[in-house]
Amino acid sequence: MxxxxxxxxxxxxxxxxxxxxxxxxxxxxAAVVAIYRVVPPPMTWLMVERMFQGHGFDRRWVPLGRISPQLVRSVIGAEDARFCEHHGFDFNAIQKAMAHNEANSSRNGPGKIRGGSTISQQTAKNVFLWPHRDYVRKGLEAWFTVLIEAIWGKPRIMEVYLNSIEWGPGVYGAEAAAQANFRESAAQLSPAQAARLAAIIPKPLAWKAARPGPYIQKRGGHIAAAAGTVRRDGLADCVLR
Structure with a gap:
């Protein structure tokens, strides 16, 4: 009994x-993602962490239509050339990153790790999750990536991405970055300015768009050329209609 x-x-x-x-x-x-389809996401984990580290907070949300197409093309060229083609995950990029990291590790020991994250994955991580790498976060990142691809679509993903990523100490989003670096609105960015902003995305606390060193100048030139390819080949057509 x-x-x-x-x-x-x-x-x-x-x-x-x-x-x-x-x-x-x-x-x-899924409910939170559905809400954020129409409501700007609030402060992220990274923003809160940076504030505790003593950084300020400057974020000025603007709709995608008030962000220069030059910046959209530049970030696609720099971060995720197949953004309009994949459904959240670029498995070719992941395989290349794994091969690079394995070869680099075998030659030099632990070194610089190349990531294969798409803009969709970066958006899921930045908006919903904590910034530090671990297996739990990667699993949740994959789930949120599936959700935002299904519920938001590409234009909204790009809009949230460009309004949320870190672009300097206490600087978040395209409008704040454009104002802080060039005293311009995000809508008025030139091709060179947009390329420089895209160039510093991997290391926004160390690299400067307004006063670029030789490396960022060279990287910005490559990204400007990639943005031209994005425009010519229609690689941003899912966003810039």
């Missing part, structure tokens, strides 16, 4: 645990 009662209790406990996993692991994130 006791074993039957105990078995029934354990069965109910397992069912409730599954319900909680379903609600908080599947339904909850």
């Amino acid at each position: 006791r074993s039957t009662v105990r078995g029934g209790f354990l069965g109910r406990l397992v069912r409730w645990a599954l319900v909680l996993v379903l609600v908080f692991g599947l339904v909850g994130p």
Whole structure:
């Protein structure tokens, strides 16, 4: 009799645990993503962390239509040339990154790691998750990437990305970055300015768009050329209609 009662209790406990996993692991994130399809996402984990580190906070949300197409093309050229083609994950880029990291490690030991994250993955990480790498975060990043691709679509992903990423100490989003670096609105960025902003995305606390050193000048030139290819080949057509 006791074993039957105990078995029934354990069965109910397992069912409730599954319900909680379903609600908080599947339904909850989907509901939040659906809300952020129309509402600008608030402060991110990284923004809060930077404030505790003593950085300020400058973020000025603007719709995608008030961001220069030059910047859209530049970030696609710099960060994710197949943004309009994939559904959140660029498996070719992931394989190339893994091969590079394995070769680099075998030659030189632990060194610089190349990532294969798409703009969609970067957006999922920046908006919903903490900045430090671990397996739990990567798993959640994949799930949120699937959700934003399904619920938001490419234009909204780009809009949130360009309004959320870090572009300097306490500087977040394209409008704040354009004003801080060039005293221009995001809508008025020139091709060279847009390329420089895209060039500093990997290291926004160390690299400067307004006063670029030789490396950023060279990198900006490459990105400007890539942006030209993006325009010529229609690689941003899913965003710039």
